[in-house]
Amino acid sequence: MRALDPFLTSLQTNHIVIEISNDGTAPISGVDIVATNTATAISSTTTSVTNIEKVVILDTNWDIGHINPGSAKYLEADVYIPESLKGETLRVPMELTYFNAHGDRHTISRIVDFYIKGLIDAKIYDVRVIDLSGKPTVIGEIINEGNEVALFGFVTLEPMGDSNIIPSTHFIDEIDTDSPVPFNVQLEFDGETKYGEHDIRITVRYKDSLRDEKFIIHDATIFINDPSKSQKSDPDPSQLIILPIVAGIGIFAYLQIKKRKQKATQTS
CATH class of the missing domain: 2.60.40.10 (Immunoglobulins)
Incomplete structure (x- = not known):
């Protein structure tokens, strides 16, 4: 038996x-x-x-x-x-x-x-794109809802469909059960940067206490902004502060000049 x-x-x-x-x-x-x-x-x-x-x-x-x-x-x-x-x-x-x-x-x-x-119950959450040092970067979090630490963790980002993102893999070490484990992958492109929507696949690879290798797969659609279109001629915030001050000074000066003229007229 x-x-x-x-x-x-x-x-x-x-x-x-x-x-x-x-x-x-x-x-x-x-x-x-x-x-x-x-x-x-x-x-x-x-x-x-x-x-x-x-x-x-x-x-x-x-x-x-x-x-x-x-x-x-x-x-x-x-x-x-x-x-x-x-x-x-x-x-x-x-x-x-x-x-x-x-x-x-x-x-x-x-x-x-x-x-x-032990149980390793890891999931990928909150995948999005931010601008980091002038380059689009995919960020997200891995949450382990189990009771055992996942060992030797790696995050791999791969393009899907017609995306021209270059695949890349990053080591993230242990995936603990106490708090979310953040990850970030700076994007590189095969050829010119393609702005707009990209379908990607994120794979988290780790090992359990028996050293068996496990995988988590998360498919997502991200959007990469075109910086040339997003840069608009917005007013400088400092100018928004200075302009009312300058206008106030001008009005005060005008009122003072007008007041002096009125006094000069009365004395004459």
Whole structure:
């Protein structure tokens, strides 16, 4: 009895498949398998041999039936793993009952082990273009909503459709779970800069705690402004401040001159 995939992920429901093989030379029948009661296991021993009481298994009994010699059958179940079991080994005790070719009933016990890894749930958000040092730059954020750090992260930007953006890759290191990880990719073009809309693909590549490589793909449409059209002859803000002051001085001078003329007329 063995698990086809011995790795489970915490904070989510996992679909498990366990293989039951008959390595003997005679068939067995009436095969019935039960995930044994954890409370019984704990009460019969001073130290628990399993931590199955910490997970939720939707099915605990399987009617397997007949297994020919040299062949195997499979049982399936859905198991929810809480965050607290990250990095631990889940031990699932199984009690297998069957009848041999002579009709004798047998019961054997087995333990199926699973390793529980953390969850990396990374997503790409808020992709847009800004002007950085006079060059269009794609920025965005990566948020890891899981409970494990993603390792050796890289961000790759690729053009799609008729975009003439040159592909580029940048190292971003770890993608932690505490806060968003920002990224920025300065754009270079194959030939002349093409202004307007560009379809792009952003791929985040990282490794989990088992050093398995994972990918996140995010397609987006960005818009690159033409600086020659966006530069308008807007008034200088300093001029907006100076002009009222100059106008005020002019009005004050005019009133003073007018006042002096009125006094001169009265004295004459």
